[in-house]
Amino acid sequence: MPDDKAHLDLAARLALRAAGDAEPNPLVGCVLVAPDGRVIGLGHHRRFGGLHAEREAILSCRRQGRDPRGSTAFVTLEPCNGHGKQPPCAEALIEARVARVVFAAPDPSPSKGGGEGRLRAAGVEVARSDASPLASGLAEPWIHRMRTGRPWVIAKWAQTLDGRVATRMGESKWISGEASRRRVHRLRARVDAIVTGLGTVVADDPMLTPRGVRRVRRRPLRVVVDPDLEIPETCALVSTAGQAPTIVACAAELLGAEIARLKRERLEAAGVTLLGTPASARGWLDLRELLTGLHRERGVATVLLECGPGLMGALFEQDLIDEAVVYVAPLVLGDELARGVAEGRVARSLTAGRALRLWRVKAVGGDVELTYRRRSPRGA
Numbered sequence: 550m551p552d553d554k555a556h557l558d559l560a561a562r563l564a565l566r567a568a569g570d571a572e573p574n575p576l577v578g579c580v581l582v583a584p585d586g587r588v589i590g591l592g593h594h595r596r597f598g599g600l601h602a603e604r605e606a607i608l609s610c611r612r613q614g615r616d617p618r619g620s621t622a623f624v625t626l627e628p629c630n631g632h633g634k635q636p637p638c639a640e641a642l643i644e645a646r647v648a649r650v651v652f653a654a655p656d657p658s659p660s661k662g663g664g665e666g667r668l669r670a671a672g673v674e675v676a677r678s679d680a681s682p683l684a685s686g687l688a689e690p691w692i693h694r695m696r697t698g699r700p701w702v703i704a705k706w707a708q709t710l711d712g713r714v715a716t717r718m719g720e721s722k723w724i725s726g727e728a729s730r731r732r733v734h735r736l737r738a739r740v741d742a743i744v745t746g747l748g749t750v751v752a753d754d755p756m757l758t759p760r761g762v763r764r765v766r767r768r769p770l771r772v773v774v775d776p777d778l779e780i781p782e783t784c785a786l787v788s789t790a791g792q793a794p795t796i797v798a799c800a801a802e803l804l805g806a807e808i809a810r811l812k813r814e815r816l817e818a819a820g821v822t823l824l825g826t827p828a829s830a831r832g833w834l835d836l837r838e839l840l841t842g843l844h845r846e847r848g849v850a851t852v853l854l855e856c857g858p859g860l861m862g863a864l865f866e867q868d869l870i871d872e873a874v875v876y877v878a879p880l881v882l883g884d885e886l887a888r889g890v891a892e893g894r895v896a897r898s899l900t901a902g903r904a905l906r907l908w909r910v911k912a913v914g915g916d917v918e919l920t921y922r923r924r925s926p927r928g929a
């Protein structure tokens with residue numbers, strides 16, 4: 550039904566307002582619609598541990614002097630059915646005498662799932678709707694974390710119209726416009742970790758901190774993938790390690806090796822945390838293990854990947870990228886030696902490529918921000 554799409558889209562847009570505040574919980578939004586089609590309540594899960602979307606929507610409805618009785622609740626996630634930090638939403642909807650619930654994605658959690666059955670048993674009509682891809686995809690990062698034990702990995706890059714991220718000389722400042730760069734800082738302030746590679750540290754000497762952002766929701770850990778512990782001690786990341794948490798992930802055997810002792814001591818004195826990670830083929834670290842460890846040991850729910858083509862290619866090769874936020878600038882280089890987004894893979898046929906699906910589109914200044922997700926949400 551066309552109304553389903555509009556109402557679920559609205560619920561999803563509300564939920565997105567809490568990006569960076571609600572995680573590791575899912576982003577959830579709820580819209581209450583009266584039988585005459587008017588929207589009478591809006592709510593979203595604002596922060597981890599706070600009220601759930603459904604109760605927020607019922608409260609907003611009552612605050613305006615309206616009665617939720619007989620209304621339809623459009624929720625991006627199946628209303629929960631268990632006690633956690635909050636009581637079950639299925640109960641709240643039943644008590645408010647909501648007549649119908651339309652939800653976009655089931656809640657697979659053992660402790661909170663089963664809301665659909667509970668609502669039905671109480672005589673509430675329940676339907677699942679795929680009408681809004683935005684709403685259906687909203688809980689993917691949270692479901693992915695539960696299934697895989699890994700954080701949700703968002704790769705970000707800025708490219709020319711012909712798909713290049715730097716000139717043949719390595720120049721990349723700036724491909725995207727100022728408005729796009731502001732969006733990136735906003736994104737940095739909503740994730741738990743920013744991952745980059747040694748190549749980017751050497752080429753760009755980035756700070757990887759959120760700057761010029763109205764409200765910093767999270768202060769991301771800065772993580773450098775540096776198998777051989779080659780990071781220059783004078784780089785911006787190391788010299789600011791006292792102010793912003795900084796991890797250098799290197800081959801596990803280097804942590805005990807005498808040859809690296811001085812380097813380790815200097816980095817640690819600067820405030821860097823060294824993280825030994827098992828090695829994998831082709832001189833890389835085991836990136837899957839690194840991500841799992843960041844989630845398990847440091848509670849990292851969301852990772853922003855800001856790196857060059859080598860690390861990007863390795864992560865695509867291992868299918869570790871869940872989302873891509875791409876800024877496309879209105880510029881064509883037309884130079885086949887200019888750098889591409891990712892390299893190091895062998896893709897002899899189109900089917901060997903990594904398939905993504907378009908999730909959101911936004912015009913940002915003269916650029917376009919495209920958000921892609923993995924084609925099919927999958928397990929490990």
Ligand code: AOF
Binds near residue numbers: 574600603629656662
């Ligand atoms: C909903 N509406 O707005 C959210 C839901 O610890 P708690 O009580 O906050 O519960 C968190 C769990 O509740 C979370 O893991 C997921 O299963 C569900 N999230 N459910 O009906 C909401 N945020």
Ligand code: ZN
Binds near residue numbers: 630
């Ligand atoms: Zn709930």
